Amino acid sequence: MFLDKVIIPTEGKMxxxxxxxxxxxxxxxxxxxxxxxxxxxxxxxxxxxxxxKRTFDMTYFYVNRMIKMGMCDYxxxxxxxxVLLQKALDKNKKYCMxxxxxxxxxxxxxxxxxxxxxxxxxxxxxxxxxxxxKKKQHYLTKGAYPGLxxxxxxxxxxxxxxxGKPPFDEMGVFxxxxxxxxxxxxxxxxxxxxxxxxxxxxxxxxxxHGVTSDGSNWIDIALRNNMQIDNLxxxxxxxxxxxxxxxxxxxxxxxxxxxxxxxxxxLSNQAQKGWIRKQAYQEEIEKDRVYAFNTETLSxxxxxxxxxxxxxxxxxxxxxxxxxxxxxxxFHAGTTVHYFDWCxxxxxxxxxxxxxxxxxxxxxxxxxxxxxxxFSSTYRGNYKQFWEQEMHEHGGQLxxxxxxxxxxxxxxxxxxxxxxxxSEKLFDKINSVHGTKVLWTTNIWSSEMLHWNVEPETLETxxxxxxxxxxEDLILYGHDYIAVDMNSRIRNGxxxxxxxxxx
Amino acid sequence: xxxxxxYWKEHDxxxxxxxxxxxxxxxxxxxxxxxFFRLSALDNQPWKEMHKEAEALIDKFHVHRDEYGxxxxxxxxxxxxxxxxxxxxxxxxxxxxxxxxWTWVADECPVTKKFLTDVWPAEFLNRVRFMLLEPGGxxxxxxxxxxxxxxxxxxNISLNNPQGCEFVMKDQGRVPxxxxxxxxxxxxxxxxxxxxxxxTPRIHMIIHYELGRRIRDFFYVxxxxxxxxxx
Numbered sequence: 001m002f003l004d005k006v007i008i009p010t011e012g013k014m015x016x017x018x019x020x021x022x023x024x025x026x027x028x029x030x031x032x033x034x035x036x037x038x039x040x041x042x043x044x045x046x047x048x049x050x051x052x053k054r055t056f057d058m059t060y061f062y063v064n065r066m067i068k069m070g071m072c073d074y075x076x077x078x079x080x081x082x083v084l085l086q087k088a089l090d091k092n093k094k095y096c097m098x099x100x101x102x103x104x105x106x107x108x109x110x111x112x113x114x115x116x117x118x119x120x121x122x123x124x125x126x127x128x129x130x131x132x133x134k135k136k137q138h139y140l141t142k143g144a145y146p147g148l149x150x151x152x153x154x155x156x157x158x159x160x161x162x163x164g165k166p167p168f169d170e171m172g173v174f175x176x177x178x179x180x181x182x183x184x185x186x187x188x189x190x191x192x193x194x195x196x197x198x199x200x201x202x203x204x205x206x207x208x209h210g211v212t213s214d215g216s217n218w219i220d221i222a223l224r225n226n227m228q229i230d231n232l233x234x235x236x237x238x239x240x241x242x243x244x245x246x247x248x249x250x251x252x253x254x255x256x257x258x259x260x261x262x263x264x265x266x267l268s269n270q271a272q273k274g275w276i277r278k279q280a281y282q283e284e285i286e287k288d289r290v291y292a293f294n295t296e297t298l299s300x301x302x303x304x305x306x307x308x309x310x311x312x313x314x315x316x317x318x319x320x321x322x323x324x325x326x327x328x329x330x331f332h333a334g335t336t337v338h339y340f341d342w343c344x345x346x347x348x349x350x351x352x353x354x355x356x357x358x359x360x361x362x363x364x365x366x367x368x369x370x371x372x373x374x375f376s377s378t379y380r381g382n383y384k385q386f387w388e389q390e391m392h393e394h395g396g397q398l399x400x401x402x403x404x405x406x407x408x409x410x411x412x413x414x415x416x417x418x419x420x421x422x423s424e425k426l427f428d429k430i431n432s433v434h435g436t437k438v439l440w441t442t443n444i445w446s447s448e449m450l451h452w453n454v455e456p457e458t459l460e461t462x463x464x465x466x467x468x469x470x471x472e473d474l475i476l477y478g479h480d481y482i483a484v485d486m487n488s489r490i491r492n493g494x495x496x497x498x499x500x501x502x503x
Numbered sequence: 504x505x506x507x508x509x510y511w512k513e514h515d516x517x518x519x520x521x522x523x524x525x526x527x528x529x530x531x532x533x534x535x536x537x538x539f540f541r542l543s544a545l546d547n548q549p550w551k552e553m554h555k556e557a558e559a560l561i562d563k564f565h566v567h568r569d570e571y572g573x574x575x576x577x578x579x580x581x582x583x584x585x586x587x588x589x590x591x592x593x594x595x596x597x598x599x600x601x602x603x604x605w606t607w608v609a610d611e612c613p614v615t616k617k618f619l620t621d622v623w624p625a626e627f628l629n630r631v632r633f634m635l636l637e638p639g640g641x642x643x644x645x646x647x648x649x650x651x652x653x654x655x656x657x658x659n660i661s662l663n664n665p666q667g668c669e670f671v672m673k674d675q676g677r678v679p680x681x682x683x684x685x686x687x688x689x690x691x692x693x694x695x696x697x698x699x700x701x702x703t704p705r706i707h708m709i710i711h712y713e714l715g716r717r718i719r720d721f722f723y724v725x726x727x728x729x730x731x732x733x734x
Contacts, residue, residue, distance in 0.1 A: 045722075170717070171718060171719070176600045
């Protein structure tokens with residue numbers, strides 16, 4: 001080989017949470033798998049089967065990302081918090097994260113990291129959650145004893161056991177059987193509103209309460225055992241968004257697939273409105289989005305051609321991972337690179353780069369072409385840092401430049417193909433050539449927007465159609481619709497599916 | 504009879520509901536002013552089997568409020584005993600509440616008991632009774648709660664409701680109980696009267712309850728019913 005196969009694992013700083021694949025950022029996260037994550041089923045409270053199902057799908061989508069990163073295990077979709085906690089105990093987990101249907105843990109890995117950090121500093125804690133003191137806000141819980149919002153709970157299972165495994169009570173109204181609850185003190189500091197105190201702790205005495213909130217009994221039990229409960233801090237809150245699927249449900253259903261609809265402005269809940277607007281914006285810019293750099297690791301999968309040089313490389317038109325795969329497996333002067341993408345702008349970018357760039361100072365080239373392409377905001381305006389990281393991972397500037405020189409002389413073909421909806425077009429191309437053939441599909445099948453727009457059942461069907469067409473001699477890189485490595489699935493029988501929604 | 508004839512002439516009409524666009528459980532229960540509300544979500548319950556269970560005990564029923572009723576009898580499934588009166592009549596209400604339990608009647612009526620434990624969306628039961636109105640029987644116009652307690656509260660379930668037997672609320676109209684079984688939340692601060700002008704005993708079940716921590720289950724039933732009723 002002209003060049004040693006040098007791919008250096010990233011110490012990277014990239015964070016692009018739009019993909020579900022093992023992210024370059026993962027390299028920075030090293031946590032033990034001590035957390036079980038369960039989804040709390042609140043379908044009863046959601047007046048739309050569409051919204052109920054899709055919120056479950058999307059909550060799982062983000063949980064799945066954490067699972068793929070090896071940070072947690074999935075516990076299931078249950079109507080009772082205590083059932084999920086018991087499942088976590090049965091799996092020998094130390095902690096349980098309860099994500100309510102509609103909670104989007106788009107920075108879930110960071111939330112797990114922060115929660116484990118909290119656990120380390122507060123080893124005897126019982127639960128971290130949204131402490132709600134809605135005395136004045138919500139008419140149904142007006143005057144209620146404080147509670148914990150069911151959207152998110154992080155529970156220390158050892159303490160839960162020690163307290164006798166109390167169930168997580170739902171809100172209640174009482175006339176003849178008003179509970180007697182421990183008196184409490186709320187912090188004067190609040191997290192973001194006057195109903196979200198930073199902590200709650202015990203004061204002397206008990207009082208009778210006619211209205212209770214979700215989790216009031218947990219607060220009562222904790223206080224009686226002299227435990228303080230802390231609210232999530234703002235960093236933790238920034239890791240997730242809750243869609244409140246039981247608010248404006250009919251409107252949410254209307255805009256789920258029609259994000260530009262003016263009804264979005266009528267959504268009364270700000271979290272809901274903000275998220276849909278973000279999705280609408282994301283969808284719009286993804287139409288001609290160009291990925292100069294990859295969001296996934298360059299070398300995680302290793303060499304797969306078993307010593308044979310690549311003759312034909314079929315690749316998504318994204319970043320420099322194609323070069324990394326070519327370099328890791330080896331290629332020759334007659335190798336053909338076949339780029340495919342549903343986005344024509346990505347293909348045009350690749351053509352332009354190959355024709356006009358000399359392999360030096362990519363940051364300068366990107367700056368000069370900044371207005372020509374819709375580059376991802378992850379690195380836009382910060383090209384130098386990302387380019388340096390890229391060179392580093394390829395073994396330095398010289399190694400990259402030599403690789404680029406060899407690569408740009410190869411024959412390149414470009415095809416506009418949507419591999420999810422017209423996979424046969426891709427396989428027609430693959431089957432029309434001979435030799436050692438490699439395919440890299442990146443995270444196309446497991447991307448956030450695809451999963452927002454298409455139900456996992458439909459995606460699975462489309463994936464299986466795709467999988468059926470994969471020829472035996474095709475070497476595989478990329479992920480299936482639930483972010484399982486394609487090679488593991490197709491060649492090694494890791495046939496996983498997604499959890500099914502049930503009400 | 505003349506009193507009933509006059510009352511029927513004045514108040515026996517169909518009640519017209521005006522449904523708001525958005526479902527709001529508190530509004531329905533506390534503010535709507537609706538005299539009754541059908542819990543359509545419970546329409547598929549085994550009312551006929553429950554009726555058979557109650558009918559089998561027909562000779563066990565106790566005369567009820569004969570000061571303003573004729574042929575009106577009751578049998579308690581959940582309470583202090585098989586003939587439990589209004590709970591406030593036993594002194595300290597809190598103590599009375601603690602003593603509430605299933606009676607032997609519930610043991611004889613497993614389908615009914617299962618409905619009350621597994622389906623009925625409230626955490627606690629207070630007094631639950633079968634209410635019998637014999638053929639030709641009647642309950643004169645009366646008011647169970649004061650005007651200040653105007654809201655939908657107790658649940659009245661028709662296990663049967665033969666043609667000719669009617670439940671009429673003053674100024675509001677007829678409650679459209681179904682002979683095949685139907686459950687209604689009732690605002691019993693309205694003056695109401697029942698008259699069974701059929702040849703068949705009418706058996707209803709009245710549930711007094713406390714929602715407790717099952718308020719969301721109750722709202723679910725209310726919401727499903729609301730959209731069904733609204734059409």
